[in-house]
Amino acid sequence: MQYPAPIAKLIHSFTKLPGIGSKTAARLAFYILEMNEADVLEFAQNLINARRDLTHCQICGNITDTDPCLICSDTSRDRTTILVVEDSRDVMSMERMQEYNGLYHVLGGVLSPMEGTGPEDLNITQLIQRLEDETVQEVILATNATSEGEATAMYLSRLIKPAGIKVTRLAHGLSVGSDIEYADEMTLYRAIEGRREL
Amino acid sequence: MQYPAPIAKLIHSFTKLPGIGSKTAARLAFYILEMNEADVLEFAQNLINARRDLTHCQICGNITDTDPCLICSDTSRDRTTILVVEDSRDVMSMERMQEYNGLYHVLGGVLSPMEGTGPEDLNITQLIQRLEDETVQEVILATNATSEGEATAMYLSRLIKPAGIKVTRLAHGLSVGSDIEYADEMTLYRAIEGRREL
Numbered sequence: 078m079q080y081p082a083p084i085a086k087l088i089h090s091f092t093k094l095p096g097i098g099s100k101t102a103a104r105l106a107f108y109i110l111e112m113n114e115a116d117v118l119e120f121a122q123n124l125i126n127a128r129r130d131l132t133h134c135q136i137c138g139n140i141t142d143t144d145p146c147l148i149c150s151d152t153s154r155d156r157t158t159i160l161v162v163e164d165s166r167d168v169m170s171m172e173r174m175q176e177y178n179g180l181y182h183v184l185g186g187v188l189s190p191m192e193g194t195g196p197e198d199l200n201i202t203q204l205i206q207r208l209e210d211e212t213v214q215e216v217i218l219a220t221n222a223t224s225e226g227e228a229t230a231m232y233l234s235r236l237i238k239p240a241g242i243k244v245t246r247l248a249h250g251l252s253v254g255s256d257i258e259y260a261d262e263m264t265l266y267r268a269i270e271g272r273r274e275l
Numbered sequence: 276m277q278y279p280a281p282i283a284k285l286i287h288s289f290t291k292l293p294g295i296g297s298k299t300a301a302r303l304a305f306y307i308l309e310m311n312e313a314d315v316l317e318f319a320q321n322l323i324n325a326r327r328d329l330t331h332c333q334i335c336g337n338i339t340d341t342d343p344c345l346i347c348s349d350t351s352r353d354r355t356t357i358l359v360v361e362d363s364r365d366v367m368s369m370e371r372m373q374e375y376n377g378l379y380h381v382l383g384g385v386l387s388p389m390e391g392t393g394p395e396d397l398n399i400t401q402l403i404q405r406l407e408d409e410t411v412q413e414v415i416l417a418t419n420a421t422s423e424g425e426a427t428a429m430y431l432s433r434l435i436k437p438a439g440i441k442v443t444r445l446a447h448g449l450s451v452g453s454d455i456e457y458a459d460e461m462t463l464y465r466a467i468e469g470r471r472e473l
Contacts, residue, residue, distance in 0.1 A: 080367060081340040087325040090318040093310070094303050105292050107364055109322060110329055110338060112291070117326040120288040121319035124307060127285040128315040131308055140308060142279040166305055169278060 084110070136207070138183035138200040140165040148181060155179045157214040159207065161233065163187055163221055171219070179217075182207065187225040188232055196232065204233075208240055215243040222249055282308070334405070336381035336398040338363040346370075346379060353377045355412040357405065359431065361385055361419055369417070377415075380405065385423040386430055394430065402431075406438055413441040420447055 079085060084106050091102035109117055133139065134146035141147065148154065148168075158179030162168055168181050184199045207213065216237055220226035234244045249267035251260055260268070277283060282304050289300035307315055331337065332344035339345065346352065346366075356377030360366055366379050382397045405411065414435055418424035432442045447465035449458055458466070 081329060081338065081345075083321070083325040083328045083340055084338065086317075087321040090314075090321045093314060093318070095306050096299070096302070101294070103364060103367075104294070106325060107338070107362070108293050109325055112326065114326055116288075116291060117322055119284075120291070121322045123281070123285040123288045124315055124319045124322075127281040127304060127307055128310065128312055130281045131279060140279065140282065140305070142281055147279075164305070166301060169301075 133183070133185075133200075136203075137181050138185055138203065139168050139181060140183075153178075156212050158217065159204075159213055159215075160217040160219050161204065162219050163226065163229075167219065179215075184220070184229070187220055187223075187229040189225045199229075201233070201236070205236065208237060208242060213242060215245060218244065218246045222247075331381070331383075331398075334401075335379050336383055336401065337366050337379060338381075351376075354410050356415065357402075357411055357413075358415040358417050359402065360417050361424065361427075365417065382418070382427070385418055385421075385427040387423045397427075399431070399434070403434070406435060406440060411440060413443060416442065416444045420445075 080088065080103075087106040087109060088099065088102045091097055091105050092099055097105070109120075130142050131140050132142075132144055134141045134144055134149055136145045136149040139146050139148065143150070155178050159182050160171060160177060160179055161182045161184060162171070163184055163186060165183055168183060171177050171181070182200070182204050184201065184204075186194050186199055188194060188196065188199070208216070216233075218230040218233055220229045230246055234246075237244050248271055249264070250271055251257065251264060251268050257265070278286065278301075285304040285307060286297065286300045289295050289303050290297055295303070307318075328340050329338050330340075330342055332339045332342055332347055334343045334347040337344050337346065341348070353376045357380050358369060358375060358377055359380045359382060360369070361382055361384060363381055366381060369375050369379070380398070380402050382399065382402075384392050384397055386392060386394065386397070406414070414431075416428040416431055418427045428444055432444075435442050446469055447462070448469055449455065449462065449466050455463070
């Protein structure tokens with residue numbers, strides 16, 4: 078005996094999401110059956126709305142429901158600095174810090190020869206165009222501290238530096254609140270390398 | 276800055292699902308934005324259909340899109356045995372085994388004083404009614420091997436036995452393929468207690 082068709086289809090839809098295997102998908106699908114019908118309708122509507130109403134900002138590539146996005150069109154922000162991140166979630170993380178007041182640029186990924194992602198697959202042409210007008214004085218490369226993130230930062234740095242713009246990279250070192258005992262070698266090495274005088 | 280409204284709403288919907296916190300919800304919601312639009316529409320439709328078209332079988336309480344369900348209406352199945360489980364997923368697990376040919380009864384939960392679930396919240400009245408017609412000769416209690424599952428099995432056993440029906444419980448012991456070294460004390464105790472002569 079198989080699952081009844083409607084639940085089998087729902088389980089199949091859930092398994093298409095990242096990190097959700099068939100057991101979790103079944104658990105979620107059965108949970109949906111017991112949910113308030115209004116909540117389920119709202120969930121379905123939210124799925125459709127999010128997919129349909131959100132686009133990428135034409136300027137920075139961030140996810141937005143207005144174009145240009147709220148950050149790009151906010152005149153109170155510092156237009157001399159662009160912080161380059163891998164994806165829109167990174168923008169949200171930076172904004173949560175409430176310390177950075179410049180602009181962003183979302184690459185939409187990282188260079189990854191393994192996955193066949195080259196420079197042409199990322200939002201790089203648009204970044205270079207933004208640098209042509211002479212307002213921007215600094216580009217902060219905030220790709221992840223992974224090997225792909227590092228490689229992408231190196232690539233962008235070589236591309237941007239010749240234009241005479243200051244290019245910086247986020248500091249690497251110990252996480253705040255972490256124990257040296259549990260830090261990996263690379264992190265420790267970066268922490269020593271980047272040590273600062275007190 | 277907050278997430279744009281459509282994505283914030285979608286994240287909120289995802290967090291209502293069990294085991295999905297705000298970080299996972301954000302990851303899933305952003306994944307939806309990059310998905311094929313047809314797949315998203317299908318996902319939304321599957322949510323609605325599953326919630327709307329599936330009901331509980333009037334006889335056994337299993338999730339079904341036909342009433343009575345396919346198992347209850349299958350005349351080739353052995354009507355003398357009813358296997359009692361906590362929920363519909365357990366029925367699917369049993370069916371996957373392809374060894375059991377009797378009927379099922381889905382309780383829709385277990386007795387849990389902690390969560391305020393009493394006998395009246397479970398599908399027990401219907402089970403007793405099914406036992407009144409004299410076809411049923413054995414009731415197999417297949418609630419989980421948790422303390423609530425055990426308590427529910429004891430409760431049902433006391434309720435059913437006086438009617439002269441054979442009541443059995445699934446065997447407890449070592450999982451097939453497991454190491455004694457890693458088995459907990461209760462499992463080992465049950466494995467010794469339930470030992471069989473070779």
